[in-house]
Amino acid sequence: MRSRAIVLMSVLALVVAACGTATPSAPPASTGGSTAPVSPAPSTGGDEPATLTVTRLSDFPTCFHPICFQTGNQYMNFQLLYNSLVKVDADEKTFIPDLADAWEVSPDATTFTFTLNPNAKWHDGTPVTADDVIYTAATAAQMADAYVGTYPIANWLAVKGADAVKGTTNIPEGLEKVDALTVKFTLAAPNAVWLNNVVDPAYMIMPKHLLDGQTADQLKASNFVNGKGTIGSGPYKLVAITPDQAIEYEAHADYHKGAPSIDKVFFRLGVNPDTAAAQIQSAELDMVFDLKPSDFDTLDGKEGISVQRVPGVGQQSLQFPVTNPQVADPRVRQAIYYAFDRKTLLETVFQGAGKRLWIWTSFDETDPALDQYDFNPDKAKQLIDAAVADGKFDKSKPLRIIYYPEEPGWQEISAALENDLKNIGLNPVLEPSDAAGWEAKLPLVDQYEISLQCCGSNLYPDRASGAFNSQNPIATMYANREMDNLFLQARETGDAAKRAEIYKQIAKILNTDLPYNWLWAVANTHANTTRLSGFTYYPNARETFAQIEKWILEPAS
């Protein structure tokens, strides 16, 4: 009897000890310690460093170099580690300094001159100079093939002479070191939106003194790229990576835009989306990007937590393979748009977590010339009847809709779409599969009529030129020479107002031809501890770390 009691007490003691001692990873109190002249007031309140634990619910391939840039989580980590020449403010439009303090664009949008911040330093103390910028752009052009399939480095390849240096160690003709802190890019062709692209993490500046002379293969296999001994110039230094657990950073005290107030950042990896809301409640996480939409209700009103729905740049849409005869006629695509009651679906099922669209995000949707395709089943029927009468649509054939139910929202969208299309006498057939099956089917344009699409971002109108062009028609296979010319014309137009007029023409074409039915811009759900301040969620959430040196984390009470 006595021994039983001892065993029971031991087990109880073990459980109590575990519960009592293993407190969740609540960030400890912060110290002062910021020495930067322009940094915000540092957090105070204890001897332990101010530590921010943050996650974005997505994957992170262990690679810290644009050569293998693939995902949004890399984007966020690159923002902690590195700098690009310029960044954008939270409106996603206004350029703000990053490595460059000043920049100048020629009226013909052909030359771009950047003056670097003289205080910028790599994490090992070496100054950042024009040589680093030239090294980054030149090696990208030299190793262009090694970047294929990860992220297009169109900006570096747009530099005059970039094509000629591929496979060599030469510097493109259009790259010029004006002085130790000034670099001039001359493009092969005018491109007014070149500066917009520079913001992307594919164009983060790399340290020449550490990487010069390495081939693409050596670079990809190097410790630097794989997170051991990685040196950047950004607000945080990489300390350690624990696979599937976290990436640890510490503040870069000599950061040229002011030492960050938060001493340490843990970027958590492998967080299960189903438990992320619980983790912010238990204070294991201080900030979570891209929570499940339903977590908004779970967290809304919880003490010490701020949860927000931020309209993003990603969008839900229906994609049509326009070379498929069933959806080749624009009237059919217009009819589907009119038939689909998006407003009700968005307001009821998705609780208004989005902004209805009728053109790709970033185009001026307020233009009255654009049809907003409000729900109108009668008009949809008329358009279908007209297409049938002209032999452009066969009502007896199915409209196959491909999607994968795991993508948030698609289950609901597909069901509503099926219902609305049936209501106008069409024959929709849902064909769900897993994500890989859906992706594998996308190029097989004769095997489906509608594909659900999600989340592609279009930060500025020129991005659309990549998806629609006659030379290399992809995705929807939609091509329009008139539109190609308009895009080229816009790139050659330095005057922003004139450029906007050209984009209006493009928007009208897209709004009429409808290679996509853009449903709505998705609102992303983010949450943070209310101890965190001094920041704004960017619509493109991945850019939110852009000014992290200004963030303030109050100590835990």
Place this chain on the structure above:
Amino acid sequence: MGTYIARRILVSIPTLLGITILAFGALALAPGDPITSRIDPELLARISQEQLDTLRHELGLDQPVPVRYVIWLGGIIQGDLGYSVVNNRPVADDLSARLGPTLLLMGVSMVVGIVLGILLGVVAGLRQYSWVDYLTTSFSVSFIAIPGFVVGLVLIYFLGATLKVLPTSGMMTLGKPFSVADLAGHMVMPVLILALHLAAQIARYTRASILEVIGSDYVTTARAKGLQGRVILWRHAFRNALIPIITIVGLTLPDLVAGAVITEALFGWPGMGQLAVKAAAGRDPALMMGVILVVATGVLIANLLTDIAYGLADPRVRLGERT
């Protein structure tokens, strides 16, 4: 016994080979590949077929499946498990980093599950139709029927989000030095999920086995000889009841591995389970095959240990000897 073990190991080799062939074939048949899964669909849409072909060639995905299998097997024989395209590093590095956490989680869960299951089963068997028996049966049925992830979510909600007494994710508190107490705290919930499911199954079989044994003639004889109840139970009855329990423990190991995949993913435990999920989601053939190889080897070893345990538990079992 030595001959038996050697023979079993030799038989395991073609079994393992068969498992790898099946797994490799199944992975090749699955839609999608590492290219389509790791590149953003928007970017993928902008890549030409030629560029895709180049990438597939670089990864060797343009080779016929049998050729790819032979190349993979050749690498395995030379100790090269391949390269993970998802994690950008050798598969062996990934596996070695994850094996320890998984063994720890599964090992502790097994010990807790077996001890708890046997104890509950024995008590329920000895006190048939008592409240203890009904309680144990209810416990067993509940934890067999309710999926582990549901129990996990409930625990996370109450112990993590509401009461805030236990961490809900990972293996250690970030930014804190390693301590056994911290590790134990992180293990409590995932171990509970796995152990309770295992204990539930073992308890049911132990109860049935004990009931059968205590009704045997030799137990009645032992009682008639005046032996103490404790001696009868542990020296005679329990030892004989152990054989079916060992079988169940052996059979539930693959179940435990499957449970670990879900549990690790739920609790962000950095083990093989989470790696398997990542490999499957990323359609990473080398990484997936590495995980399968390790898990299959583990299951085969467990089966072998089960058979050896028969001999230890029951001297009547003469493994490998003809009678």
